[in-house]
Amino acid sequence: MTESEKLSQIWRVMAKSIPPLKSLQAFEAAARLSSFLEAAHELSVTPGAISRHIKILEQYLGAILFKRHSNGVKLTSSGASYARKVVTIFEDLDSATKAIKYSAPRNNLTVSSLPVFAERWLSERLTSFQMAFPNTDLQIDTHVDAELFSRPKVDAWIPFSDGDHPGFEVHHLFDEFLVPVCSPSFRKTFPDSPSVDEIVNSTLLHDVNWGNDWSHWAQAVGTEGQRRDAGLKFSLYSGVIQAALDDLGVAIGHVSMIQKELAIGQLVEFSEYRIKSPKAFYLAIPRPKTAMKKSRSLVAWFERECKR
Template identity: 35%
Template sequence: MPPLNALRAFEAAARHLSFTKAADELFVTQAAVSHQIKSLEEYLSIKLFLRKNRSLLLTEQGQAYYLELKDLFESLHLATERLLAAGAKGALTVAMPPSFAIQWLVPRVNQFNQQYPEIDVRIKAVDFDDGFLEDDVDVAIYYGRGKWSGLKVDKLHTEYLTPVCSPMLFNGSKPLDSLDDLKYHRLLHDSTRESWKSWIRQFHVSGVKVEQGPIFSHTMMVLQAAALGQGIALANSVLARPELASGRLVCPFEERAISKSSYYLVCHESQAELGKIATFRHWLLEQVKEDQDEDLS
């Protein structure tokens, strides 16, 4: 086989009858195209181009070779388009924590289905994100610091941690006017007590019994407990948004902390711009952008 880069340079130069235009198309220098053509002519031991009156002409053998290669390059282009078109259809498996699926993605899936009916989204709930995509997963949403090697990583939202509770607590006998009033209420914990400990240290709140209060293994559980008036939860701003919008939960204070962790969209680096994975990735990032635009408006 002749060197493929040289064939590509020859096809472009022969089509344009210009080394300069071929270089522009291939995003290389004119000298690089000239070098590739020279190497191809040496490989074939055949002169492919003639320069005459500052114009570039194909030799008879070069013309015949170009016509053969032209059909081959067109066939390759069509084969690639058909492959990509096929890859843009079918099932797409997306793995993510169940709380994110329920609170953020599931309400939006119908929009994706309407825009791309040829792609069948399959949501797989997972409770861990070890940075390894299983063979049956095309795209995943992980929660963490965004450091997963070998993967294409897109940060979704800037996360805020803020206390939330049921409006019923404002009608109770315990005050809820300032951060110091947290000591009169039960704290609800998501997985561990560390989030509340860090939040209270950041805002210098004293007298709060952080070591007390129930611990829930999923965010949805702690949000549900808060909505039922069982205490005050420290909520992720993205996941709590539906309950805050409906009025089931309210933010008793203005203070909020930026979370060190966020949700990230991840996929294999080599597949980020291919087929249905690229379609879903661009759609989801656009949804996040609309969310952020709403927050700013």
């Protein structure tokens, strides 16, 4: 008999004697937490489901494992004895799983993006990244446009650009749309339907790295304005948004970066005119790194996240 056949025979025997795994999971959690309700929360099921799994296990064993009473549940002597063994088995299984999972060689991955992208898009998806890359140590680097592609150790860049980057494999992530935004209270200081000239000639808030935002928007809606380069200037887009939240003026909203503030009403659109930015967000991978497995996996992950 081969080793594979021996294992198959062992599993057939065990399958007849081992209770259903879901019932064991429900029992272990309920025993450890002394509560069907808390066990349900931990396992993301209903208390009724926990109760059903416990009944299945009790019928399987032919023994009562819990005493039910108005204040909750308590293990019987049989339940307590069984729980000690089940908990030990689950702990051993957890240790064995971690030993294999974390013994695999770890990869290092450095991704560089604009600070606003790292703070407002990438950071919200780190849990998804960790699930997709359990053996990868991620370093999030940030750059301004002048530093783009200047660091040889970066595995992937996320430029906000026209997408023309010789020497890189470039993948389009998503387009960006621009619209003037301000706080609700600042908006109330203007007429119900302000003209584009009134908007452009109000107190403008600028990101110095995106210095052409107001010009792009003004030209697209057909006004030059007199003061589109005047106002408050910030080196980070987070400063622009905070100034808008603090009633200090009108900012060009990069819609993908301020979705939360727009959704909950902290910022409002100051104009009906949303324009498509001449730039977009891209994933750019240096040509020498494109064949690497981690690069291919990273491209696939970004594509999935951008479709969510």
